[in-house]
Amino acid sequence: MQMLKTAIEPLLEAALEEVGINNSHWKSMLAPSRELDQGDLSLPCFPFAKQLGQAPPAIAEAIAASIPAHEAIGEVNTVAGYLNIKASPIWLARTILSSPQTHGHLFGECQPTGRKILIEHTSANPNGPFHVGRARNAILGDSLVRLHRLFGNEVRAEYYVDDMGKQVGVLAWALANLSEEDVEATLKGRDGLNPKWKGKADHERVRWYQAAQVVRQERADKEAIEQEIGRMVHASEHGDQGVLDAFAAAYQPVLDGMLTTLARLGISFDTFTKESMFVTNGDVGRLMELFRTFEIHGTADNGAEFLDLGARGLKGKTEFFFRRGDGSSLYATRDIAYHMWKWQQCDDLINVLGEDHKLQAKQVGMTLTELEQKVPEVMFYSFIKLPEGKMSTRKGNVVFMDDLLEEAQAQAAAVVGALRPDYEQNQVDEIADAAGKSAVRFNIIKVSPEKGFTFRWEEALAFEGGSAPFIMYSHVRACSIVRRCQSEGVDIDGELAKANIELPESMPSGMVGLLRALAVHNDVLAKAVNDRRPHLFANHLLHLSNCFNSFYRDCMIVIDGEVNTINLQVSEVARRMMRTGMEGLGIVPIEHM
RNA sequence: GGGCGUGUAGCAUAGCUGGAUAAUGCGUUGGCCUCCUAAGCCGAAGAUCCCGGGUUCAAAUCCUGGCGCGCCCGCCA
Numbered sequence: 001m002q003m004l005k006t007a008i009e010p011l012l013e014a015a016l017e018e019v020g021i022n023n024s025h026w027k028s029m030l031a032p033s034r035e036l037d038q039g040d041l042s043l044p045c046f047p048f049a050k051q052l053g054q055a056p057p058a059i060a061e062a063i064a065a066s067i068p069a070h071e072a073i074g075e076v077n078t079v080a081g082y083l084n085i086k087a088s089p090i091w092l093a094r095t096i097l098s099s100p101q102t103h104g105h106l107f108g109e110c111q112p113t114g115r116k117i118l119i120e121h122t123s124a125n126p127n128g129p130f131h132v133g134r135a136r137n138a139i140l141g142d143s144l145v146r147l148h149r150l151f152g153n154e155v156r157a158e159y160y161v162d163d164m165g166k167q168v169g170v171l172a173w174a175l176a177n178l179s180e181e182d183v184e185a186t187l188k189g190r191d192g193l194n195p196k197w198k199g200k201a202d203h204e205r206v207r208w209y210q211a212a213q214v215v216r217q218e219r220a221d222k223e224a225i226e227q228e229i230g231r232m233v234h235a236s237e238h239g240d241q242g243v244l245d246a247f248a249a250a251y252q253p254v255l256d257g258m259l260t261t262l263a264r265l266g267i268s269f270d271t272f273t274k275e276s277m278f279v280t281n282g283d284v285g286r287l288m289e290l291f292r293t294f295e296i297h298g299t300a301d302n303g304a305e306f307l308d309l310g311a312r313g314l315k316g317k318t319e320f321f322f323r324r325g326d327g328s329s330l331y332a333t334r335d336i337a338y339h340m341w342k343w344q345q346c347d348d349l350i351n352v353l354g355e356d357h358k359l360q361a362k363q364v365g366m367t368l369t370e371l372e373q374k375v376p377e378v379m380f381y382s383f384i385k386l387p388e389g390k391m392s393t394r395k396g397n398v399v400f401m402d403d404l405l406e407e408a409q410a411q412a413a414a415v416v417g418a419l420r421p422d423y424e425q426n427q428v429d430e431i432a433d434a435a436g437k438s439a440v441r442f443n444i445i446k447v448s449p450e451k452g453f454t455f456r457w458e459e460a461l462a463f464e465g466g467s468a469p470f471i472m473y474s475h476v477r478a479c480s481i482v483r484r485c486q487s488e489g490v491d492i493d494g495e496l497a498k499a500n501i502e503l504p505e506s507m508p509s510g511m512v513g514l515l516r517a518l519a520v521h522n523d524v525l526a527k528a529v530n531d532r533r534p535h536l537f538a539n540h541l542l543h544l545s546n547c548f549n550s551f552y553r554d555c556m557i558v559i560d561g562e563v564n565t566i567n568l569q570v571s572e573v574a575r576r577m578m579r580t581g582m583e584g585l586g587i588v589p590i591e592h593m
Numbered sequence: 594g595g596g597c598g599u600g601u602a603g604c605a606u607a608g609c610u611g612g613a614u615a616a617u618g619c620g621u622u623g624g625c626c627u628c629c630u631a632a633g634c635c636g637a638a639g640a641u642c643c644c645g646g647g648u649u650c651a652a653a654u655c656c657u658g659g660c661g662c663g664c665c666c667g668c669c670a
Contacts, residue, residue, distance in 0.1 A: 034608090034612080035614080035616085038613075042613085046612070046651065047612095047650085080613060081613085125670070162670065164670095165669075300668070302668075305668090306668085315595075321668050324668045331670050332670090354664085355598070355664050356665060358664075362596095382599080382663065385663085390663095416632090419631095450598060450599075451606080452598090452662075452663055452664095454605085456605080459604095462619075463632055464632060465617085465633090470633085477629080480630055487629095535606095539608095542617075543617085546617090550635090552634085553634055553635085556628075558629055593632075
């Protein structure tokens with residue numbers, strides 16, 4: 001609760017000086033209380049014991065006695081060596097409400113910072129549909145994008161298109177050389193194409209890719225196939241425009257299909273940058289020449305070149321190869337050129353990467369340092385497993401995001417249909433669509449990225465406490481209060497504009513709890529953004545929604561046609577914060593459900 | 594073998610820049626709709642915070658040694 005801390009720090013400083021503490025180490029010790037009923041801020045007094053030669057409880061008492069009355073402080077108490085300070089609910093209400101109409105933007109919507117952030121996420125190889133494993137990157141990345149925007153940063157969301165690797169080469173070869181009959185014969189015995197996705201190129205063309213993977217292993221002329229693919233990949237890496245165009249024709253429809261899936265999740269990108277650009281524009285070639293001048297440059301027997309990052313402290317495998325024996329570049333080399341290009345366009349660079357890229361990212365980072373470039377921030381995430389084990393397209397052990405979204409919507413529709421039998425079908429569909437996709441997203445956002453994650457249908461499709469629909473429902477209740485006011489003829493804008501209303505001496509616990517949750521909202525947003533941990537904000541939003549529900553129970557807004565101004569103002573601030581917060585996580589803030 | 598990450602009630606998680614009675618949801622269980630949407634609210638039971646050692650007034654949190662799980666250790670992307 002930064003709000004309270006700022007208000008009382010000078011008081012506390014004076015009180016501590018009176019007791020005999022003159023250094024300012026205590027400022028970092030003054031932290032949010034562990035339990036809400038202890039207080040808002042707590043100061044453990046144990047470290048002062050040695051310095052003052054007194055017992056911690058006595059010190060806490062002495063400090064408490066020296067703190068003068070202040071409008072922000074509701075209560076000061078000491079327990080077992082802790083000094084607990086609770087904000088005055090009236091002060092909280094006054095601060096938060098100080099004209100919600102004019103200052104409402106302060107809550108939930110921050111001022112522009114002027115900072116330009118480039119966030120690269122997803123960047124999946126365009127060779128098949130998203131499964132929930134690959135989608136963790138997109139969901140986390142997009143949430144980070146949205147939270148930065150909510151925070152006030154100027155964000156560009158970027159997809160790096162891998163348009164020249166072996167995977168794309170295989171796809172292009174398969175489309176050119178395998179007939180539909182070949183593909184179906186090769187994949188006989190596996191799951192067929194779900195008729196639902198007929199015509200969606202990511203689902204259709206991945207079968208050519210999968211068939212090619214089999215054919216490359218099993219067909220009699222596999223050496224010739226490998227040579228042909230190798231020739232194309234090689235040509236692409238030397239910037240052969242004809243081959244690159246053929247690759248693009250192969251992957252672009254697949255990429256479009258993948259983006260359709262992401263769009264359904266509310267995920268979109270501002271820019272797409274193709275890997276091949278850095279080969280064709282000469283950046284990669286110049287970079288490789290530059291590396292030759294480095295003192296840590298080395299050459300292998302066949303002419304391949306590397307940087308010896310061991311000399312810079314890298315453990316394990318220390319040779320970082322940037323050029324093959326045949327003179328072509330490697331993925332990592334292009335990635336470095338890409339990063340140098342990105343740095344020209346932003347103040348901060350964030351990459352969202354799977355944990356399998358940690359070593360690679362480390363090598364790229366060290367090389368960028370060698371080039372006197374800044375190192376990007378990286379958000380790593382663990383892979384999503386299925387209860388049966390690792391997700392694998394080859395083994396048919398996958399859950400496609402398209403299927404998950406269909407199932408989520410269907411289940412949400414069943415819930416809405418049962419709970420709201422009077423709703424029209426199109427209204428049910430709209431709610432089910434919003435609830436389904438939000439639940440799927442939230443299920444992934446709410447856990448910390450580095451944690452291993454096992455996908456379970458029953459959890460992805462849970463619509464109760466701890467889920468996106470729980471938050472959506474609280475928001476809907478707040479919206480319904482507005483509708484109620486309108487139907488009662490309440491002048492809402494007028495009510496919100498009222499300032500300096502008399503606040504009741506005692507407030508119901510639901511009100512106090514909500515005020516405290518509101519007071520902490522922007523602190524959590526800042527932390528989630530700065531530490532790249534969206535799940536902190538997700539958990540806060542659950543807490544905020546929960547607090548709103550208790551407030552809803554305790555504080556009626558309209559009774560017998562009479563509106564309670566304070567309650568309405570608090571409800572409206574909460575509604576806006578919930579709405580902007582939901583948008584920050586990609587949860588759809590619908591108004592009915 | 595080496596590197597990185599992770600291990601918290603039956604299950605899934607939060608807390609990890611050290612601080613009090615370890616928080617939340619699911620599940621189990623007891624209450625609450627003549628009142629702005631019960632996808633809700635209030636209560637109960639349920640924890641050797643993986644194990645051992647260390648640092649400290651204080652360890653789930655930091656250090657160290659084990660064990661389990663995941664990922665990486667390509668002139669692949």
